[in-house]
Amino acid sequence: MVAKITIAPDVFLWREKFSPRQQKALLDDVLARLEQAPLYRPVMPNTGKAFSVEESNFGALGWVSDKSGYRYQPMHPVTGTPWPAIPPALLALWDEINAPPTPECCLVNLYRTGAKMGLHQDRDEKDTSAAVIGVSLGDEALFRIGSAVRGGKTASVLLASGDVIAFGGTARLAYHGIDRIRPGTSRLVPGGGRLSLTLRRVRPKKRPPAGGPGARCALNSA
Ligand code: SIN
Numbered sequence: 523m524v525a526k527i528t529i530a531p532d533v534f535l536w537r538e539k540f541s542p543r544q545q546k547a548l549l550d551d552v553l554a555r556l557e558q559a560p561l562y563r564p565v566m567p568n569t570g571k572a573f574s575v576e577e578s579n580f581g582a583l584g585w586v587s588d589k590s591g592y593r594y595q596p597m598h599p600v601t602g603t604p605w606p607a608i609p610p611a612l613l614a615l616w617d618e619i620n621a622p623p624t625p626e627c628c629l630v631n632l633y634r635t636g637a638k639m640g641l642h643q644d645r646d647e648k649d650t651s652a653a654v655i656g657v658s659l660g661d662e663a664l665f666r667i668g669s670a671v672r673g674g675k676t677a678s679v680l681l682a683s684g685d686v687i688a689f690g691g692t693a694r695l696a697y698h699g700i701d702r703i704r705p706g707t708s709r710l711v712p713g714g715g716r717l718s719l720t721l722r723r724v725r726p727k728k729r730p731p732a733g734g735p736g737a738r739c740a741l742n743s744a
C-alpha cells in the first residue's frame with residue numbers, strides 16, 4: 523500500500539504508486555501503443571504557436587489542439603485513425619481511485635529538455651464529476667496546482683517517475699501546469715525526458731432508459 527498524501531483540498535499524491543518494475547512495464551506498453559498513434563506536436567489555437575510538449579492519446583476520445591481550438595475527437599489528427607485503447611494498468615489505476623465508468627481519454631505528453639506546460643484548467647470535458655488522474659514516467663517535473671480561480675495561491679510538488687496525482691471534487695477545475703522538468707533525473711524514457719499520462723472522463727454517463735429499473739415516476743417525484 524502506497525500512502526495517499528494530501529497536497530491541497532481534493533488534490534492527492536501517491537509517491538511511486540508504480541514500482542520501478544511496473545514503470546518499465548507501463549512504459550513498454552505505452553511505447554508500443556505510440557507506434558500506432560505517434561507523438562506529434564500540437565499548435566495553439568489562433569496563434570498556431572507550437573507546443574513545447576509532444577502529444578498523443580489513447581482511448582475513445584483524444585484531446586487535440588490546433589488553430590481552430592481545443593476539442594476531443596476519436597481520430598488521430600495526423601494519421602486519421604482511431605486512438606489505441608487505454609493500457610490495462612491505467613484502467614486498473616482508475617478503478618482504484620475513481621468510480622466507474624472507465625476513462626475515455628488518456629492524454630500522453632512527452633516533455634524533452636526545456637518543455638513545460640503553462641497553468642491551465644482541464645475544462646473541455648462535459649463531465650467533470652470524476653477526478654483527473656495523472657501518472658508520471660521518467661524525469662522529475664515541478665508540478666504546480668492552484669484553485670479554480672486564475673491568479674490564486676498555488677502549491678508546487680516535485681513529481682517523480684511512478685508518482686500518481688489526482689484532482690477532483692472541489693479541485694477538478696483547479697489551474698495546474700508543469701513549470702519545468704529536471705533533465706537527466708531518470709533513465710527510464712528512451713532519449714530522456716518525461717512522459718505524463720492523464721486520464722479523464724469526457725462525456726456524461728448515459729442515463730438508464732426511461733421506464734427502466736431505477737426510473738423515477740414523474741408524478742411521485744413532483
Ligand atoms: C496536463 O495538465 O495536461 C499535464 C500535466 C502533467 O504533465 O503532469
Ligand code: FE2
Pocket residue numbers: 642643644698
Ligand atoms: Fe491539464
